[in-house]
Amino acid sequence: MGFMSFFLGEKKSTASVAKERLQLILAHERNGRGASPDYLPQLQRELLAVISKYVAINPDDIKVHMERQDDLEVLEVKIELPEGRKP
Amino acid sequence: MGFMSFFLGEKKSTASVAKERLQLILAHERNGRGASPDYLPQLQRELLAVISKYVAINPDDIKVHMERQDDLEVLEVKIELPEGRKP
Numbered sequence: 001m002g003f004m005s006f007f008l009g010e011k012k013s014t015a016s017v018a019k020e021r022l023q024l025i026l027a028h029e030r031n032g033r034g035a036s037p038d039y040l041p042q043l044q045r046e047l048l049a050v051i052s053k054y055v056a057i058n059p060d061d062i063k064v065h066m067e068r069q070d071d072l073e074v075l076e077v078k079i080e081l082p083e084g085r086k087p
Numbered sequence: 088m089g090f091m092s093f094f095l096g097e098k099k100s101t102a103s104v105a106k107e108r109l110q111l112i113l114a115h116e117r118n119g120r121g122a123s124p125d126y127l128p129q130l131q132r133e134l135l136a137v138i139s140k141y142v143a144i145n146p147d148d149i150k151v152h153m154e155r156q157d158d159l160e161v162l163e164v165k166i167e168l169p170e171g172r173k174p
Contacts, residue, residue: 004154004161006093007114025112027094039141046137053133054126067091074091 020081030071040075107168117158127162
């Protein structure tokens, strides 16, 4: 439930711009079990490739943001979908 | 920054269980432009297939949750990674 209100709040702040958006967040919690292979960048590329099979994505409209804190690694990808995508 | 603290807060509440976790959230904001094809379920399957190339996933450890509100559709996938994954 928490994440729903998070996205609703974020949506409200940009409601004036009538764009369609897709947002992907991948969070990896390691729990201090030592170095795992850092596969997130490669995984991110593959996830974007999958998404682009379903929606037309302009690479310029993709914003990627990664944060690390303690054992938590969060990758955020925001995509603005192009206008006139309706059939 | 907002989503980072969201995940950190969620992590804290389950810190006693030393599991490694992966969480995927996909949010689709339609902005009232009519019915788009509902590709999220199929997209979700493909995203999981990509993730399982990188981490060993037990299907029993995957929890999928979807919510809709107004023009916002949020898909959440939580995965508990198996123990002893270290090389």
